[in-house]
Amino acid sequence: MEPSLESYLALSGILFTIGAVGVIYKRNAIGVFMCIELMLNAVNLTFVSFSRYYGDATGQLFVFMVMSVAAAEAAVGLGIIIAFFRNRISVDVDDASILKF
């Protein structure tokens, strides 16, 4: 017997919740970044499970797109973090409250 659709959706919801709460609690920019990645992954899980239960490859294709967006986000986001660290010697998001250095 295979686990049913709703168990995958519940897991995805729990992971998304953890990620969302983490975004609020984390003060480290890299930590916030990782929590966003976790939320993206939770969404990917729903895509794949719907794709499985409808027998359609489109959902998996969109997972692929989300992964590309995550890769682009990693490149630019880490670039911003490094540039920010060079300017303020910190990666704390609270230190980034003034939009200048």
Added chain:
Amino acid sequence: MESALETAFPFIVYSVGILLAFQGVLMIVAYTVLAERKVLGWIQGRIGPNRVGPWGVLQPFADLLKFIFKEDLVPDKSTKFVYFLAPLVALTCALLPIALYPFGPRIADPLGWLVPYTAGIPYLGDAVPWIAERAINMPLTIAQLDVGVLFILAITSVGVYGIALAGWSSNNKYSLMGGLRSSAQMISYELAMGASIIGVVILAGTLDLNGIIQAQSAGPWYMRWYIIPQFIGFMVFLIAAFAETNRVPFDLPEAETELVAGFHTEYSALKFALFFMAEYVNMFTVSVLCTVLFLGGWYTPGLSYLFPVGSIPYALASHVTFLLKIFAFLFLYIWIRGTLPRFRFDQLMSFGWKFLLPVAIGNVILTIVIVYLLNM
């Protein structure tokens, strides 16, 4: 009873297969270490290890015993959990691809020849035909995965963590430098490696390792081994493979003249042995990948004229040629270690990004254009 046996049979077969494959690969790897020392000695006009057993053949076991019985030092200021995790990650990621090695072609009826000999014996007489019937067309691979090439690339890319975390957790500046160098190097050369494989995948039309071998055995004469149509891809793959396995001339993560011993400076005894083993298993994996993608894997032109396809001698001969090709690559690794000096780090980076990657992408574009024109 019968149905329970029926259910258990695949598990037993897979367990035996996994045992044989892992044991065989690890033995070959152990003797690669000895061969490396012997060949290096030969290149440098020395003798090499010759004390343990005749010509030093028991040296790998002596080394293993030494690694086990040495004192295991843990640096006081290290991050303990990560320090213990790192060698495990390195070795696990090195061993996982063994499950996908295509060791040989399918055998049509591997045990059928046993049946007449065991016909009269009480229990064996019933068991052997039963097993033989279920062993028909058994593949000589543990796991058949339709994305085999990608799987091996993915697992080897996770192997970076072993080295990077080892460097970070040791709390030693040389280790940290080694770890940083290795992660930068492996990210850079992975791209060139992946891009060099795309040409082969376009020609074969599949990502399955056995499928790629089959595609090579079916084409016209100049497509029998993809090294001929994909020579540029082969060269790029070979160079990137040296960098991925941290071998000379790209052994900057452990560059002993600059960084003491690089990422494993603080590791001793069995933990060091795990890193050491992981490096050599990675060498073996990359050689297998190179053989399968560019040299036809177990397929050798002409063997099918000597033996009928699907017979046991054909499978054995194919398996032996497969191993011979791998040994040739392993010898190449050792030969280059004895010949070439090490790159400087900025040279390594600019070589990877400014030369190797553009060449690999150019090769992909060229392959696409030629395949398109040929199929028009």
Added chain:
Amino acid sequence: MVSTVIFFLFAGFAIACAISMVYHKNPLYSAISLIGVFIALAGLYVTLAATFIAVTQILVYAGAIMVLVVFVIMLLNLDEDKPLNRLRYLYVVGAGLGVALLAQTFFIFYAVLKTPKSPADPDSLAGSPMSIGQAMYTEYLLPVEIVGVMLLMAIIGAVILVRRMEQPEMEAVIEQESENRIE
């Protein structure tokens, strides 16, 4: 039966790793936990017969993105997070958001449980690289092209962002910063 056990193993591992990621103050521990989540999710994709996506998950997330993150953490040599000494209202906001999202999750779980649905087709080929490639280069060609352009923009943007300033200018900035810190 076997797949249910595997599902609960991977699901439990994923949730445990996700919680440990949010819990740990040290960014490197968070990163290692997140890699655990990604690997557990790859295992779940295999149980959903999406081998291509599972392998891509490991290749892209665990093998590329997280290596970059670990690399940056090691390069910047980040310490532990400072304690949350101001912005205390964030605790309330976070807890409220968490409770709301969890309630929504259970509502979805309940609603989908009640909906009649046909079981998944076990022989479906939806996960094979061939079917994904077919969809990618016929029906969804335009989104794929847009993603390609976006990746190119990301590469150029990242290079411009981390380009070093002129050396004297940078020294001046660092000096000024350290003075500010001392004050």
